[in-house]
Amino acid sequence: MSDAEAPDPLVVRYLDHVRFEKRLAERTCALYQLDLIRLADMAAASKVPLLQVQSGHVRRWVAQMHSAGRSGRGIALILSGWRGFYTWLGREGLVAHNPVVDVRAPRAAKPLPKALGVDEAVQLAEHEEENDAPWLEARDAAMVELLYGCGLRIAELTGLDVVASAEASRAGRGWIDLQNAEVQVQGKGSKRRSVPLGRSALEALAHWLAVRTQLPGMLTQPTPGASGLALALFPGRHGTRLTPRGVAQRLKRRSLLAGLATPVHPHMLRHSFASHVLQSSGDLRAVQELLGHANITTTQVYTRLDFQHLAKAYDAAHPRAKRK
Known part of the structure; x- marks a missing residue:
């Protein structure tokens, strides 16, 4: 059926149904109409009436749309419209089976995690915000060092306490162990892990802890028996x-003030940590342990990031890679 021809009477009836009985938005009805025109065109091209369409036809049409470049998400929306149409035909007693019910759209390619380049990550970590209160600058610098230097999840970061305590053990929080240069965190699945603290993270944390003791309401010397805000490593205003929302807002602001082209969110620093460690070491198992991934297949996505980095370097440097 071309656009110039009269719509199929069944399509007209269904559109009246969704417009007047279901009272769907006009925009939704217009999208349904486009999807059903596409269905009728494909059925006509296959010389099959709409009431005789089978699942095999629908799967073939899905393959055609996918090979033509339509995204999996776009196909899924089209199938949803077709599925509703045949559900209505079934209720009207016009078809015995919905040919779309078991058909699924192709899976969309999983996007690579967004990671900063090494220079960008260092630029963010070394940025000093002069317009902030000194305690805010010290706190935010320590947070960036933990997110990028240790690859922490945002919930792991906000759950950190100054010292180990009975309360921390019960609540599943983590804590800082400066003496052993480690941060103890409890990640997904209540699994606790130790992550080493690098020199920059140690320096930032030592500075922040010294500033933190001067804040109103903070204990001058936190002890294992302390509780409440006195234990929180990172308090707010x-x-x-x-x-987590507060961390994300501060990080976004800091990244823009540092001159980065893209606003940075906390998980981007975790991705950057993993990608940069893998680029330098090539040790996938070590990265898995540092990130706290239960399955190494979760960590393997960073090998794609690493390959992407190598491919860019190859394209930029190798004389046989350069195209005219």
Whole structure:
């Protein structure tokens, strides 16, 4: 059926149904109409009436749309419209089986995690914000060092306490062990792991802890028996433990002030940590342990990032890679 021809009467009836009985938005009805025109065109090209369409036809049409470049998400939306049409035909007693019910769109390619380049990550870590209160600058610098230098998840970061305590053990929080240069975190699945603290992270944390003791409401000398805000490694402006949203807002602001082209979110620093360690060491198992991944297949996505980095270097440097 071409656009110039009269719509199929069944399509007209269905569109009236969704417009007047289901009272769907006009925009939705217009999208349904386009999807059903596409269905009718494909059925006509295959010389099969709409009431005789089978699952095999639908799968073939899905393959045609996919090979023509339509995304998996776009095909999924089209199939949803077709599925609703045949569900209605079934209720009307016009078809015995919905040919779209078991057909699924092709899976979309999983996007690579977004990671900063090494220079960008260093630029962010070394940025000093002069317009902030000194305690905010010290706190945010320590957070960046832990996110990028240790690859922590944002929930692991905000759950950190100054010292180990009975409360921390019960709540599943982590803590800083400066003496052994480690951060103890509890990740997904209640699995605890130790992550080494690098020199820059140690320096940033030592500075922050010295500043932190001067804040109102903070203990001068935190002890294992302390509780509440006195234990929170990173407090907010209002005297409560800093939230993941608060961390994300501060990091976005800091990245823009540091001159980065793209606003940075906390998980981007975790991706950057993993990618940069893998680029330098090539040790996938070590990266898995540092990230706290239960399955190494989760970590293997960073090999794609590493290959992407190598491919760019090859394209830029190798004389046989350069194209005219």
